[in-house]
Every structure is written in structure tokens, then in C-alpha cells.
Amino acid sequence: MEMPGDREGLAALLMRVRSEDFVAGRLMEAVEAIPRRLFVPDGVPDPYGEHSFPLPCGQTMPSARTAVRLAAALRIQPEHRVLEIGTGSGYVTALLARLAVQVVTLERYRTLSTAASERVRSCSLGNVTFVQDDGRAGYAEAAPFDRIVVHGSFEELPKAFVEQMASGAMLVAAIGAGDGVQQIVRHQKQGSRFELTPLFPVRFKPLDAGKASVL
Structure with a gap:
């Protein structure tokens, strides 16, 4: 599976996120464990x-560093239940699954969801539920969640996500206009209010509506 240079690339990534993004502990172990x-x-x-x-x-x-930074922003503990919007390749999904007790991941494209499921399970991770859905309204069927990450942008956080967050929960998403640079913002629920922490700039697309009927 590995190719020449992969170990050097991993070592360089670990050095960058350790020194520049202050990533350590269980997440570093997860990055090393997931190929x-x-x-x-x-x-x-x-x-x-x-x-x-x-x-x-x-x-x-997203790049490996962006993926790791998103996972780090969630501050996941072993007992947490996590909702991911936008499974994509499944790489972030696998990192989350190494850190949390349960992950529910939504993807509007069946092609991507199926392939990601196979990859994640090949990493001996069995604590992920794959759902085909656009995720624009979260996933109330399995709420509340301790952590939520959205691989897409909003101009402002939809109320549906707020209602699906457990007490003390965190949500990480890109906030800003869909046609420009957004800011990854961590939303931490503190009783009836939110503590917002801007983290780093990204360019994420707004979430598309509906399940893909063909792909």
C-alpha cells in the first residue's frame, strides 16, 4: 500500500502539525495509524x-494538514459521539473513528459513501454508521451529538445543528460567503449560549441540497 516517500511525507506532516498547530496525543497516534x-x-x-x-x-x-486541523479543533474524547457532514474519501471519518466511541457520517453521493465505507472498514474500524443524505439539516434521528464537523460552508450556522448538540458540545464548520474565503469556526455550546473561536481560513463550498440520484 505504501509508496516510496510516504513515510517521509508522514513524518513531515507530523512535525508541521506538532510544531505549528500544537497537535499531540491521541490524534497524532491516529494520523500515524491511518494510511x-x-x-x-x-x-x-x-x-x-x-x-x-x-x-x-x-x-x-482536503489536504492532510487541513484534515488533521479539523479533527484537532473538535477536541474529541473517547466517549464522544460524532456527526460528520460530508464523508468524501473517508479519511477524516477514519481519524474520527479512532478517537470517538461512535461516528455517524453523511454523504449525498452513494458512490463516495460506499467507497469510503470499504476504506474505513479495511482499517479495522467498525464504529462508523454511513448514511446517504445531504446533511444540510444535520441528522436528528441520532441526535444529540457531542461533536459535529461540517465539510462545507454556511453564511451562518443553521438552527437545526444547534438543536442537535448535546450540552457542552462542539461544532466545527466554515462560516462565510460561499464564493470566497471562509473561516473555520469552533462553536462550543455553553448552556443557552455559544462560545465562538475563529481558527483558520479555508475555501469550502456550500453544501448541495438533496441526495444524488445517479452517482
Whole structure:
């Protein structure tokens, strides 16, 4: 599965996120344990580089560093239940599954969801539920969640997500106009109010509506 240079690329990523993003502990162990090569398109020379990759269905996979930073922003504990909106390749899903007791991940494209499920399970992770849905209203059927991550942007956080967060829960999403640069913001629920922490800039697309009927 590994290609020449993968170990060096992983080591460089771990050094960057440790020194620049202050990532440590269980998440670092998860990054080392999950083979990113399994999740990137064939022929990619450096799966750990500072660039995104195209996925089927016109979707995009974030860079390894962005993926790790998103997972780090959630501050996941072993007892947490996590909702992920936008399964994509399944790489972030696998990181979350290494950290949490349960992950529910939504993807509007069956093609992506099926492939991601196979990859995640090949990593001996059986605590993930895959659902085909657009995720624009969260997933009330399994709420409340301790942690929520959205691989997409909102101009403002929809009320539906607020209602699906447990007490003390955190949600990480890109906030801003869909046609420009947004800010990844961590929303932490404190009783009836939210504590907002801007983290880093990204360019994420707004979530598309509806399940994909063909792909």
C-alpha cells in the first residue's frame, strides 16, 4: 500500500502539525495509524502534501494538514459521539473513528459513501454508521451529538445543528460567503449560549441540497 516517500511525507506532516498547530496525543497516534495513501486518488506522489485532491462526483479532498486541523479543533474524547457532514474519501471519518466511541457520517453521493465505507472498514474500524443524505439539516434521528464537523460552508450556522448538540458540545464548520474565503469556526455550546473561536481560513463550498440520484 505504501509508496516510496510516504513515510517521509508522514513524518513531515507530523512535525508541521506538532510544531505549528500544537497537535499531540491521541490524534497524532491516529494520523500515524491511518494510511492516507488508501484514501487518496491513484498515482498521487505525496498524499501528505499541502494540497487538496479531486474526488469522484466533482468533490474535493482536503489536504492532510487541513484534515488533521479539523479533527484537532473538535477536541474529541473517547466517549464522544460524532456527526460528520460530508464523508468524501473517508479519511477524516477514519481519524474520527479512532478517537470517538461512535461516528455517524453523511454523504449525498452513494458512490463516495460506499467507497469510503470499504476504506474505513479495511482499517479495522467498525464504529462508523454511513448514511446517504445531504446533511444540510444535520441528522436528528441520532441526535444529540457531542461533536459535529461540517465539510462545507454556511453564511451562518443553521438552527437545526444547534438543536442537535448535546450540552457542552462542539461544532466545527466554515462560516462565510460561499464564493470566497471562509473561516473555520469552533462553536462550543455553553448552556443557552455559544462560545465562538475563529481558527483558520479555508475555501469550502456550500453544501448541495438533496441526495444524488445517479452517482
